[in-house]
Amino acid sequence: MNNRSYLKGFAAYLKLERSLSENSINAYTNDVEKLFQYFDANHKEVTLTAIKLKDLREFLIWLNELGAEASTQARVISGIKSFFTYLLQEELVVDDPAALLETPKIARKLPDTLSTHEIDLLIEAIDASKPDGMRNKAIMEVLYGCGLRVSELTELKISNLFAESEFIKVVGKGNKERIVPIGATALKLIQIYIDEVRVHASVKRGNEDYIFLNRFGAKLSRISIFNLIKSLAVAAGIKKSISPHTLRHSFATHLIEGGADLRAIQEMLGHASITTTEIYTHLDRDYLKTVITEFHPRA
Known part of the structure; x- marks a missing residue:
């Protein structure tokens, strides 16, 4: 049986047992496909039961020689381990040759963030007189005010909006649900958009419950949110390369700098591990200098 024939079952396993998204499933199967490509390129006819740790290590050397960065290698290893x-x-196998496969160490890159002033500039750059102006203001307030991933924003539903208690229910990675507080400003803008703008839209069938719609009455795509933020950055004169995720980074960073509890931020961001959240504990040098100046007895 050809090694690649097992990928279909692997994809089904990732979907049914791991509840991964289509994008994640494609990434995992592509990572395993790279291993098969290595065998093909080196004319190695190796069955799954014959693969040894030595083969996997040689595969990683091959990846490295091709110029794959440590982060790419780590992701590929993750896919192979899952496989x-x-x-x-x-x-289908008796032993796991990937069990002792070591992941390369990756330098933790601090995410780009925006200052509160830059956030204000982005929102002020929106022309509220245009048909999509109020929608876009609400989008920006929700992205920054709730720290959502872009896919979580596009999937946000009216039925998951609890205005009285000021919470929204978010469906995150792996279809995991979480409750996130939503601020009064974001709530007000959403309500204005729904009551005064969205109510006049011709909603496409099957999209009735999605909050944010495009001009065709369908839910917004991820790329449309990316394009919106890129255009706002240009209009606001912000030179940084930003994306929807920059607003999520800014949300977490500003909470940390304000003294928020790391565990609470983990819950709001929907991180499975708190180590993922810990990257936001970086503070800018000016802030650290201020702390030393104000509180250290020898400052």
């Missing part, structure tokens, strides 16, 4: 976990569960 062999699946093969073990299905009793």
